[in-house]
Each structure stands twice: as structure tokens, then as C-alpha cells.
Amino acid sequence: MPKVSQKNSYDNFLKELTKISIERRGWSKTYHNVSSIYDYWDSCSLAERKRIISFKSWNYYPTEVYGLKPRTPKVYGPILWDLIRYRILHSTEDKKLLIRHSEGLIALIAFEYVSAKEKIRMAKRLITSKDKRLKNRATSILPISQIRSALNDSDWSVRNKAIKRIGFENCYQEFIPESLLSVESTYRLWHTRQAMNMATYEEVKHLIDELDDNVSDWIASALISKIPKDKILYHIDKQNIGSQTSKIIQMIMGIRPKEDF
Numbered sequence: 001m002p003k004v005s006q007k008n009s010y011d012n013f014l015k016e017l018t019k020i021s022i023e024r025r026g027w028s029k030t031y032h033n034v035s036s037i038y039d040y041w042d043s044c045s046l047a048e049r050k051r052i053i054s055f056k057s058w059n060y061y062p063t064e065v066y067g068l069k070p071r072t073p074k075v076y077g078p079i080l081w082d083l084i085r086y087r088i089l090h091s092t093e094d095k096k097l098l099i100r101h102s103e104g105l106i107a108l109i110a111f112e113y114v115s116a117k118e119k120i121r122m123a124k125r126l127i128t129s130k131d132k133r134l135k136n137r138a139t140s141i142l143p144i145s146q147i148r149s150a151l152n153d154s155d156w157s158v159r160n161k162a163i164k165r166i167g168f169e170n171c172y173q174e175f176i177p178e179s180l181l182s183v184e185s186t187y188r189l190w191h192t193r194q195a196m197n198m199a200t201y202e203e204v205k206h207l208i209d210e211l212d213d214n215v216s217d218w219i220a221s222a223l224i225s226k227i228p229k230d231k232i233l234y235h236i237d238k239q240n241i242g243s244q245t246s247k248i249i250q251m252i253m254g255i256r257p258k259e260d261f
Contacts, residue, residue: 009051016040017076027066031079038087050097058104059131077105084109104131111137132158139165148174154187163191172198180210183219196222208235217242224248 016037023030044052063077084106088094098110099118107126111119111134123138127149135158139150150162151174163171168191175195177183183192196204196219208223221244227235232252239246250256 004048004051006051006055009048010055010057013040013052014073017079018073020076020079022075029078034079034082037079037083041083041087046093046097049094050101053097053106054101054103056103056130058102058106059129060133061105063105063108080105081109085113089113100125103129104134107131108133108137136161151175152188156187159188159191168194169198173203176203177207180207180215180219193219193222196226199226201226201228211235211238211241213241215241217244220245221248224252227252229253 019036020034021032023032041049061077061080062074063081065075065077084098088098089110095114098106099114099122102110102122107122107129108131111122114122119141123142124146126134127138127142127147129135129138132155135150135153135155139147139158139161144166147162147165148171150158151166151171153159153162172195175188175191176199177192183189196207201208204223204226208227211220211223220238220241224235224238224245225248229252232249236249236253239249
């Protein structure tokens with residue numbers, strides 16, 4: 001027997017979804033023939049159900065959509081919500097599949113109705129999901145010791161949630177780069193500068209040694225401000241990087257900046 005592809009299982013399920021008709025009245029929608037998707041789900045084997053709920057295309061599938069034409073695959077979030085809440089989660093075997101394998105919107109819905117212990121199990125699996133909705137949920141509920149990977153997430157909302165829970169004072173070192181070569185283009189630039197402000201001289205000395213005219217005044221001034229007075233003369237040539245950097249060097253040396261005269 002030829003192997004059934006996961007995409008075919010997902011596509012067949014969406015095809016059944018689009019058989020549900022939608023009647024629109026203003027912003028409200030009424031769905032007709034909803035029982036067909038329940039019947040289809042019941043007719044699927046456990047292996048088929050697993051292929052359906054674990055397909056990566058559920059990532060970013062919307063919970064609700066306004067304005068799309070009826071029978072397009074993205075308008076059935078409310079139907080999926082009811083299917084999972086009132087049918088799938090009431091089956092022991094189906095519930096196990098959801099907890100262990102669900103992705104995207106399917107997992108997001110399950111999160112709302114499973115127990116606290118089951119949420120934790122799902123969150124451990126989904127902390128690295130491609131769907132930021134799931135990463136946000138996982139970052140919100142996992143123990144702090146298990147969310148440090150989210151500090152490096154490219155999505156600002158996930159990253160900020162992890163920082164807020166951990167406390168920036170407890171994780172600022174994660175944002176101190178090994179080199180200045182790529183710091184200006186990183187999505188973590190703002191947090192990198194904040195980390196420099198919190199760091200000790202010894203923690204950023206390797207970056208100070210890299211300072212040159214190609215580094216922005218915004219970053220350079222944060223680093224220069226960490227240099228002790230007895231070492232500032234070794235960096236006096238950095239004044240040409242920018243006005244803020246120059247001002248800080250003068251102040252460390254005890255020279256009043258010109259604008260103060």
C-alpha cells in the first residue's frame with residue numbers, strides 16, 4: 001500500500017471544510033452543513049487524524065477572518081474551534097494526539113481546554129514552534145528555567161515576554177555580543193545597547209577594543225561610558241566617532257563639554 005502523504009491528509013480535510021456553506025449578514029456568519037466535518041473526522045483512522053493535526057500549515061491559520069469569500073480554506077477557524085472543543089477533546093485517543101502532535105491553530109485551541117499539566121507538556125514541545133502565538137503561550141507558562149531559548153527569538157513579542165518573566169537584570173549578559181561586526185544589523189540591537197548599559201567594564205572590554213569609526217555613536221557612547229578614568233586616555237582617539245561619544249570621553253577625563261561653557 002502506498003504511503004499516504006501528510007499534505008494529502010491535510011488537503012482532504014480542508015476540502016471537507018470548504019463543503020460547509022457560510023451565510024453572511026453584515027459582520028456575522030452562519031455556518032450550514034457543519035455536521036459533515038464531524039462525520040469526516042469520525043471516519044478517519046487515528047493515523048489519518050495525526051497527519052491532519054500535525055501538518056505545519058496550521059501555523060498562522062487564523063482563528064477568525066473577516067472579508068474573505070465563503071468556501072476559502074482560511075475562514076473556518078470557528079468551526080475548528082467547536083470541533084476540537086466539543087468532539088476531539090472528549091475522545092481519550094484524540095486528546096493524546098492533540099497534546100503530543102498538534103500544530104498551529106489546532107494546538108492553540110487545545111491549549112485553552114486541556115489541564116494545567118497537559119498545557120506544560122504541550123508548551124515544552126511548542127516553545128520552538130514557527131507559530132508565534134504558540135511560542136508566546138509557551139513562554140507565558142513554562143518555568144523560567146525552560147524559557148531562556150526565547151531570549152534569542154526573532155519575534156519581538158516572544159523575546160520581550162521572556163525578558164519580562166526572567167527580568168533583564170538576570171539575563172542581560174545574553175545580549176552582549178561576542179563582536180561588534182554584526183551588532184548594528186541584529187534584531188536585538190535595542191536590547192544589546194541596554195545590556196551594555198548594565199554591564200561592567202570587564203564584560204564589554206572585548207567590544208571596546210573593537211571600536212572604530214564604523215560603529216554608531218549610539219553604541220559607541222554606551223561602551224565608552226564603561227571605561228575607568230585611568231584607562232580613558234587609551235581611547236581618546238574615539239572622540240571622532242560622534243558627539244555623544246566625545247562628550248562622554250571629556251566628562252570621564254574631567255573636562256567640561258563645550259556646550260556647558
